[in-house]
Amino acid sequence: MKGNHIGELEELILLTVGILQTEAYGVAVLKELSDQTGRSVNISAIHAVLNRLEEKGFLNSQMGGATNERGGRRKRVYTLSASGRSAVDDMKAMRDKLYSQLPPLSYNFSA
Amino acid sequence: MKSKRTTSPPKWADRLLEFYCNPRLLEQIQGDVHELYYWRLSEKGEKHANRAFWWDIIRFFRWRNIKRSTIQQQQFNTTAMLKNYFKIGWRNLLKQRQPSLINILGLAIAIACCLVAYLFIEGNWLKGMHHENKHHIYMVTHTASENGEVSQFGHLAAPLANVIKEDFPSVKYVSRINNARVIVNCKNENFSQFVQYVDPQYMDMFTYNVLYGSPKALDDPNQVIVTESVAKKFFHDKYPVGEEIRVYINGEAKALTIGAVMEDLSNVALFNFEILLNNNLLNTITSLDENWGKSSWTFLQIEENGSIIELEAGLKRLVDIQNQVDQDNKYLGIQLEPMMVLSRKSEQIEGGAANGASLAPQFVLAAIGIFMLTLAIFNYVNIAILMATKRIKEIGVRKVIGGRRRQLVFQFLTENLITCLISIMLGVLIAITLFIPWFNDMATTNLQVDLLNDPYIYLLFASLLVFVTLASGAYPAFYISSFKPVDIFSGKQRVSNKSIFTSVLLTFQFVLAIITIISGIAFIQTNNINHDRDWGYDNSSKIVVNIPGEKEYQEIKNELVQQSQVLGTAGSMDLVGRSISETIISIGDEEKEVDLIQSTANYPDIMGFRLSEGRLFNSAMTTDITNSILVNRTFMDWYDLEFPIEQTIIIDSSEMNIIGVVEDFHAENFAFSINPVVIRALPDSNMHYLTIKVAEDQTEAMAAFVKELWHKKVNNDIYQGIIQAEIFDMYFFEMKGLRNTMLFTATLAVILSAMGLFGLVSLNINNKMKDFGIRKILGATIFQLSKIIVKRIIILWVIGCSVGGVLGSMAIGALLDSVYSFHAGVGALPLLFGVSFLLIVILITVSLQLLKVKNSNPVDTLRME
Numbered sequence: 001m002k003g004n005h006i007g008e009l010e011e012l013i014l015l016t017v018g019i020l021q022t023e024a025y026g027v028a029v030l031k032e033l034s035d036q037t038g039r040s041v042n043i044s045a046i047h048a049v050l051n052r053l054e055e056k057g058f059l060n061s062q063m064g065g066a067t068n069e070r071g072g073r074r075k076r077v078y079t080l081s082a083s084g085r086s087a088v089d090d091m092k093a094m095r096d097k098l099y100s101q102l103p104p105l106s107y108n109f110s111a
Numbered sequence: 112m113k114s115k116r117t118t119s120p121p122k123w124a125d126r127l128l129e130f131y132c133n134p135r136l137l138e139q140i141q142g143d144v145h146e147l148y149y150w151r152l153s154e155k156g157e158k159h160a161n162r163a164f165w166w167d168i169i170r171f172f173r174w175r176n177i178k179r180s181t182i183q184q185q186q187f188n189t190t191a192m193l194k195n196y197f198k199i200g201w202r203n204l205l206k207q208r209q210p211s212l213i214n215i216l217g218l219a220i221a222i223a224c225c226l227v228a229y230l231f232i233e234g235n236w237l238k239g240m241h242h243e244n245k246h247h248i249y250m251v252t253h254t255a256s257e258n259g260e261v262s263q264f265g266h267l268a269a270p271l272a273n274v275i276k277e278d279f280p281s282v283k284y285v286s287r288i289n290n291a292r293v294i295v296n297c298k299n300e301n302f303s304q305f306v307q308y309v310d311p312q313y314m315d316m317f318t319y320n321v322l323y324g325s326p327k328a329l330d331d332p333n334q335v336i337v338t339e340s341v342a343k344k345f346f347h348d349k350y351p352v353g354e355e356i357r358v359y360i361n362g363e364a365k366a367l368t369i370g371a372v373m374e375d376l377s378n379v380a381l382f383n384f385e386i387l388l389n390n391n392l393l394n395t396i397t398s399l400d401e402n403w404g405k406s407s408w409t410f411l412q413i414e415e416n417g418s419i420i421e422l423e424a425g426l427k428r429l430v431d432i433q434n435q436v437d438q439d440n441k442y443l444g445i446q447l448e449p450m451m452v453l454s455r456k457s458e459q460i461e462g463g464a465a466n467g468a469s470l471a472p473q474f475v476l477a478a479i480g481i482f483m484l485t486l487a488i489f490n491y492v493n494i495a496i497l498m499a500t501k502r503i504k505e506i507g508v509r510k511v512i513g514g515r516r517r518q519l520v521f522q523f524l525t526e527n528l529i530t531c532l533i534s535i536m537l538g539v540l541i542a543i544t545l546f547i548p549w550f551n552d553m554a555t556t557n558l559q560v561d562l563l564n565d566p567y568i569y570l571l572f573a574s575l576l577v578f579v580t581l582a583s584g585a586y587p588a589f590y591i592s593s594f595k596p597v598d599i600f601s602g603k604q605r606v607s608n609k610s611i612f613t614s615v616l617l618t619f620q621f622v623l624a625i626i627t628i629i630s631g632i633a634f635i636q637t638n639n640i641n642h643d644r645d646w647g648y649d650n651s652s653k654i655v656v657n658i659p660g661e662k663e664y665q666e667i668k669n670e671l672v673q674q675s676q677v678l679g680t681a682g683s684m685d686l687v688g689r690s691i692s693e694t695i696i697s698i699g700d701e702e703k704e705v706d707l708i709q710s711t712a713n714y715p716d717i718m719g720f721r722l723s724e725g726r727l728f729n730s731a732m733t734t735d736i737t738n739s740i741l742v743n744r745t746f747m748d749w750y751d752l753e754f755p756i757e758q759t760i761i762i763d764s765s766e767m768n769i770i771g772v773v774e775d776f777h778a779e780n781f782a783f784s785i786n787p788v789v790i791r792a793l794p795d796s797n798m799h800y801l802t803i804k805v806a807e808d809q810t811e812a813m814a815a816f817v818k819e820l821w822h823k824k825v826n827n828d829i830y831q832g833i834i835q836a837e838i839f840d841m842y843f844f845e846m847k848g849l850r851n852t853m854l855f856t857a858t859l860a861v862i863l864s865a866m867g868l869f870g871l872v873s874l875n876i877n878n879k880m881k882d883f884g885i886r887k888i889l890g891a892t893i894f895q896l897s898k899i900i901v902k903r904i905i906i907l908w909v910i911g912c913s914v915g916g917v918l919g920s921m922a923i924g925a926l927l928d929s930v931y932s933f934h935a936g937v938g939a940l941p942l943l944f945g946v947s948f949l950l951i952v953i954l955i956t957v958s959l960q961l962l963k964v965k966n967s968n969p970v971d972t973l974r975m976e
Contacts, residue, residue, distance in 0.1 A: 026143040027150070043143055044170035051175065063139070069149045073142030 328370025647776025
């Protein structure tokens with residue numbers, strides 16, 4: 001998928017990275033996602049999406065903090081880029097706009 | 112938290128990840144899966160964590176994460192490395208000229224032998240492969256029952272071809288082919304030629320290289336196409352197209368024009384002919400299209416997109432047509448046989464287009480090729496090790512600076528490849544310039560290396576290249592690359608000279624050499640025996656001529672009898688020494704097959720058959736001509752008869768008395784054993800052959816006279832006169848060719864194994880120079896020194912001789928049996944000669960090397976540099 005279209009999982013992960021601020025790496029995203037939305041996604045899928053988002057320019061990344069559990073290996077930490085932030089904003093605006101046009105449920109019982 | 116330390120992720124899964132993962136991504140991925148693992152471990156326990164870990168690893172196996180080689184870099188390295196290998200290989204070749212030359216020459220000769228053998232065998236099995244449309248051409252065959260047995264026949268009733276042409280749109284071309292031998296008259300000279308009568312579409316179907324004239328020439332029934340050599344024979348240097356020849360067809364001369372000249376047929380051609388004629392010439396009162404009694408080979412070419420299954424099913428209709436018209440020759444079915452399988456099915460299809468190839472010569476040639484290749488490869492192995500001893504330091508250096516064993520092996524094989532490539536090119540050159548012309552002369556074949564049209568020959572070259580490179584190079588490469596650098600530089604490493612491997616190779620070479628020597632000698636011996644063999648009759652001062660008819664017979668005979676030089680003439684139906692008929696006789700209730708000679712009554716006397724018992728024919732007695740026969744000694748032995756015989760013998764339902772027994776004589780050449788022979792007298796008229804007995808020493812002169820006379824009296828036949836004593840010349844010529852092949856093989860085998868021995872001994876001696884130096888100082892004689900070297904070789908010679916002797920006498924004995932009916936077998940003489948000849952060659956080869964030892968000065972060899 002080329003262009004700036006964003007899939008549903010991509011959107012969730014983009015948001016999660018934004019929430020986690022400077023602590024967003026594979027496992028953290030996975031845990032945050034499952035805590036907040038209850039979705040369990042395979043770690044390889046998270047990696048794939050993170051890579052894709054970085055290619056699209058919504059995320060930046062650098063290698064960072066090694067911990068004991070990782071056997072001293074560094075993690076790739078992602079941060080939301082400016083265009084990532086605006087993509088999230090656009091998406092929310094679009095959703096709100098669409099949502100606001102929904103007729104209220106209460107008028108609907110005659111149908 | 113403690114449990115985290117004690118358990119760790121599954122090792123194999125982790126290794127798998129490390130194996131496939133791109134190193135640039137490995138750190139983050141591995142970190143994440145490990146972190147997840149420990150998290151799951153504390154949350155859900157070890158089992159789940161392990162399983163999930165495996166699953167993660169498997170899920171990470173994505174295109175993006177997989178390790179890829181950086182192609183650019185490697186290519187660069189490989190080219191540079193290969194270039195270096197070739198350069199070093201080339202330098203080594205030039206530096207060690209003598210052993211390189213031995214190797215290349217040996218391999219080239221062997222490859223040339225293989226090429227000749229290959230071409231010969233290919234010619235038997237890939238018949239017709241030069242035709243462009245070969246995959247679309249089929250022969251139409253039929254099955255019919257004959258004497259209660261169902262067989263497949265290669266011919267088809269002539270009118271059916273027309274039905275095929277008209278009723279089946281998927282058939283592109285059809286041609287009937289009729290083979291014949293005809294007499295062609297050109298400028299008042301007669302020639303006998305193989306011809307094919309074909310339909311004009313024949314030239315569209317089969318690919319022939321037309322040199323002059325138009326390939327469409329056959330559209331005009333009065334035009335013919337001849338091969339180049341026939342055109343040369345007829346018209347010499349004159350431009351042949353448009354010239355006229357007269358062809359005798361059904362006894363009637365027809366004037367025809369040369370329409371085109373095509374290239375001579377090669378040995379892989381499907382057909383064998385010298386002239387192509389139009390089928391219309393065969394039309395008699397009825398045209399060929401309506402003549403159901405005539406059957407021909409019928410070939411068709413199917414359209415590119417035509418379905419052969421549909422066509423074959425459709426052709427079943429022909430069976431009904433045939434069975435309706437010709438009640439006597441009912442077909443059971445019609446089959447299409449692809450052109451390229453005809454030579455493989457030659458046994459199955461009766462009267463098919465390809466002759467069954469006799470296997471014996473193919474085996475012999477293949478065996479010779481394989482023998483030579485084996486010898487050359489073994490030489491190569493031994494000599495390659497010798498050559499490597501001189502570059503042992505190079506190997507050390509390469510290893511020290513980090514060359515891996517695999518790389519060294521590869522390097523040696525690359526160098527080997529150069530040698531093999533040169534050998535193959537040289538081998539092809541030797542084959543084209545020497546071996547193939549020799550072989551063609553000897554075996555009267557037309558083998559050609561056809562580099563343009565023969566895809567299989569490249570396959571042969573490629574497989575030879577790969578095979579020879581690996582077979583000759585693998586052992587030296589692995590052996591040499593196994594040396595340890597420390598040993599090399601400390602001088603401990605020596606190329607072993609007592610290696611069992613080398614000994615086995617050498618022994619095997621001796622075995623092959625012995626076998627070929629035995630075969631050479633046995634063939635010489637047998638040929639000599641046969642040359643001096645008594646023919647069983649007096650073959651001197653006789654001329655035999657063929658006679659076309661009754662009128663000519665009487666005329667020629669009457670003229671000859673008046674000559675003072677002519678001592679007598681006799682007519683015969685058979686030509687003793689060349690063609691004898693066979694017949695069935697009955698003795699009592701038993702039926703026997705015997706050879707039959709029918710002749711005038713004075714024939715046995717003129718031929719000089721030696722009477723053993725009874726009497727010869729008497730022309731004055733009429734009973735001798737009506738019901739008397741002579742038999743040979745073998746006849747009596749085979750059927751256990753004693754002379755005189757009361758019992759009568761029935762030939763052609765007439766009763767015959769045996770009036771005499773003659774000594775055995777050779778009615779056919781020495782490939783055939785002596786069969787029981789019956790000689791029967793006929794009235795003196797209409798004989799096929801006339802035997803003329805002339806005064807001594809007048810044979811040559813009279814032969815010329817007879818030929819002249821014959822040409823005066825006969826004008827529609829070929830003169831086939833021959834001097835009786837020369838009747839086996841053709842056979843002797845063939846046998847001489849075979850003998851020469853065997854001798855040639857033996858010579859090559861001996862030279863190749865001597866070359867190998869030379870290399871090996873020189874290796875041994877070089878390694879022992881210091882040893883010899885010390886011995887020399889202490890007063891050893893050259894004889895004592897040579898004993899060290901010679902002893903081992905003599906042991907190998909003894910082993911080689913005993914194995915080779917046994918194998919050789921069995922194999923060559925069988926070969927002699929298949930070629931000759933009369934031979935002395937592999938006796939003591941060939942064995943003894945072969946064994947001692949090999950010993951002499953070994954000793955000479957070794958002595959050449961020992962001279963080096965003799966002339967060496969211990970001061971030079973013992974000084975440390």
